[in-house]
Amino acid sequence: KAGVTQTPRYLIKTRGQQVTLSCSPISGHRSVSWYQQTPGQGLQFLFEYFSETQRNKGNFPGRFSGRQFSNSRSEMNVSTLELGDSALYLCASSRADRGGTQYFGPGTRLLVL
């Protein structure tokens, strides 16, 4: 069974731009969670989607948004990029049950200049 895939793997943007990252979950997994990983803060939860609905959200500004499609693929968008948004963005998929094991993709490395 194929794992979680994320595209693109690397991105360079400038301040003020916006970016869209994509995630395809493991086949049969309907829950997709997004995390931001930085050296200073570690892994921080952004949001979780299930059945095209956002079920949970972390403490990030409204510039961070996401969506999920009917095939469970998910995208996250960051608008008006700031230097501090430079990070590794990870998505993870799981079966829908609460507290279920999450399987991570390889991540998208975003650098904001």
Place this chain on the structure above:
Amino acid sequence: TQLLEQSPQFLSIQEGENLTVYCNSSSVFSSLQWYRQEPGEGPVLLVTVVTGGEVKKLKRLTFQFGDARKDSSLHITAAQPGDTGLYLCAGATDSWGKLQFGAGTQVVVTP
């Protein structure tokens, strides 16, 4: 603020030695997962523990979940250079899709 405290932050050992990483919290978790992460890659799942007091063994790795489901440990026997990486513990609560991560333990095993 990390609700999950991992210790130590860094471990450097010689091949063949043993090591233990600890993950502690004041919160109760429905399950706890351990991951290993290589630089620039996503975390790779090692194990999920669910039951208080549970012990799981994967070859040279032994995982334990505390009786109260608030803490866990990872023990590696006879470490090898391939065990080098960032070890992360992550606790699941009743919050949909959200794992609470520890800061990680960087393990370096030298030949």
